[in-house]
Amino acid sequence: MIKRKTIKIPKPIKNTRKGSIISRRVKYIVSRADARRSSNGKISYITLEPNYPRYVSGSEINSIKIIVGVTFKSEAESTLEFYKDDTLINSQAISKTGEYSYIYTNTMTGSSGDIIRFTVNCITDEKTSSAGTSISFIGTSYYGVIYDEDEINEENIKKLTTDDKIIKEAVYSYSTGEKLGRFVYAYPKVLGTISSIKDTDYSFNYSNSVKKQELTIDNETYYVIYLKRSACFDNVSITFN
Numbered sequence: 714m715i716k717r718k719t720i721k722i723p724k725p726i727k728n729t730r731k732g733s734i735i736s737r738r739v740k741y742i743v744s745r746a747d748a749r750r751s752s753n754g755k756i757s758y759i760t761l762e763p764n765y766p767r768y769v770s771g772s773e774i775n776s777i778k779i780i781v782g783v784t785f786k787s788e789a790e791s792t793l794e795f796y797k798d799d800t801l802i803n804s805q806a807i808s809k810t811g812e813y814s815y816i817y818t819n820t821m822t823g824s825s826g827d828i829i830r831f832t833v834n835c836i837t838d839e840k841t842s843s844a845g846t847s848i849s850f851i852g853t854s855y856y857g858v859i860y861d862e863d864e865i866n867e868e869n870i871k872k873l874t875t876d877d878k879i880i881k882e883a884v885y886s887y888s889t890g891e892k893l894g895r896f897v898y899a900y901p902k903v904l905g906t907i908s909s910i911k912d913t914d915y916s917f918n919y920s921n922s923v924k925k926q927e928l929t930i931d932n933e934t935y936y937v938i939y940l941k942r943s944a945c946f947d948n949v950s951i952t953f954n
Contacts, residue, residue: 752789754807754835757782759844761831767903769877770825770850770931777821780814781833781844783807791837798830807835823850825901825933852933853877854900856885861893861943867930870899870937881905881936883953884913893943898953902927902934910938913950 762778779795788808795803795815803815821829832845857873859865876883881904887896898907910919919940928937938953 752785752787753837753840753842754783754785754789754791754793755842756833756835756844757784759831759833759846761846761848765848765879767849767851767879768823769879770823770827770852772822772850772877774821774848776816776818777831777848778814778816779831779833780812781835782812783835783842784810789837791835794834794836796832796834825850825852825931849903851879851901851903852931852935854883854898855930856883856887856896856898858887858889858894859897859939860889861895865895865897865926865928865937865939867928870897870928870930870935873897873899879904881907881953884950885953886948886950888947888949889945890947891945893945895940895943896946896949896951897937897939898951899928899930899935899937902936904936906936907938907953909952909954911952911954913952919951 759779759781762780768774781793783791783793785791785808790806790808793805793807793813794801795805795817797817802817805813805815807813823829827850828847829849830845830847832843835842854876855870855873856876859869859873863869881900883898883900885896885898907925910923911917912919922941923938924941925936925938928935
């Protein structure tokens with residue numbers, strides 16, 4: 714006669730009990746994963762040095778410094794990538810909160826309307842924080858006198874004195890000699906509107922005496938400000954704000 718042997722099957726271990734080793738281990742793994750996610754590098758700002766958003770068409774920029782601020786809640790190995798347009802120009806290994814930079818020394822230039830973009834990516838555990846900025850190129854400004862017999866048009870404006878500047882505010886001196894003429898100031902529209910036009914020495918307000926219009930010069934939109942009625946004047950200084 715064969716004797717049967719009874720085998721006792723152990724009860725399953727309860728792993729979810731509060732304070733159990735396995736429960737604590739699971740919590741540890743989850744907390745470590747959360748910590749890694751929260752320590753991803755984040756770009757808090759980006760700026761350029763020199764910090765000029767615009768350059769006159771044809772200007773040469775010999776170097777430009779790209780500066781970024783990166784923050785971490787805790788140290789984490791990361792990669793900082795600097796791009797000019799779509800081209801990678803520098804890569805740095807970082808892990809701490811701080812300010813980082815790269816100086817780009819290849820000569821840059823552009824025509825009116827051209828834009829050069831700079832982008833920086835901070836990559837941590839395949840997570841990316843990005844920030845970007847750009848510089849653009851604008852046309853030159855023009856000022857001078859257009860005489861009574863000539864039209865206010867692109868051809869005649871381009872015969873005036875040029876001023877390579879990147880702000881709309883200006884002070885110019887005008888003289889017509891013995892002929893009737895109109896003082897003219899033309900500048901790229903992207904610089905914004907002029908709200909005040911006054912005689913520099915006597916504070917006379919020309920706002921009601923001038924006409925403002927938009928005109929295309931070298932495929933760029935300009936604001937053109939000029940005296941409505943021709944006159945004779947000698948060394949009249951006008952302030953545009």
